[in-house]
Amino acid sequence: MHFKEFIARFKESGTFNVRTSAPSLEEQAKKELYEELSDKTIANIIREHHDIKVTDTLVESYKQLASSNIFSVDPVVQSIRSINKLDRLVENKLHYVLKDNTIVAISAGTQERLNNLLQNQTEVIEYMRESKDNFMHVLSKLEEN
Numbered sequence: 001m002h003f004k005e006f007i008a009r010f011k012e013s014g015t016f017n018v019r020t021s022a023p024s025l026e027e028q029a030k031k032e033l034y035e036e037l038s039d040k041t042i043a044n045i046i047r048e049h050h051d052i053k054v055t056d057t058l059v060e061s062y063k064q065l066a067s068s069n070i071f072s073v074d075p076v077v078q079s080i081r082s083i084n085k086l087d088r089l090v091e092n093k094l095h096y097v098l099k100d101n102t103i104v105a106i107s108a109g110t111q112e113r114l115n116n117l118l119q120n121q122t123e124v125i126e127y128m129r130e131s132k133d134n135f136m137h138v139l140s141k142l143e144e145n
Helices: 003-013 025-036 039-049 056-068 075-083 108-117 122-130 132-144
Strands: 093-097 103-107
Touching (some): 056 075, 093 108, 108 132
């Protein structure tokens, strides 16, 4: 019996399931909650904050960015996240998952201040996304000023 025949026999019997890095339950729930938001709602949020043409691709990009919990100073991302039930579990706090997998939570006031100060500072934002230490370093430097 060849390997392909062996696999085919299990597939036919329904006793062979292949799973490749299935998303966690939390990831699935988050994705579903963002997918529940209508494209029209997200398009309206984008129009509120930016004077750009809203396309389906842009709407999908914002859904992905908001559901990733990556640090952002884009007000559209924060508005989308404020609608999501899962992102409102800790009142008046926004949480982000950094590249080193640490989670940071900041107040809405701190987020607003960062939005104003870091609006066109992509290098600083990327630096903050790397780790908790980098994130806290930037916050402490901003506090000094």
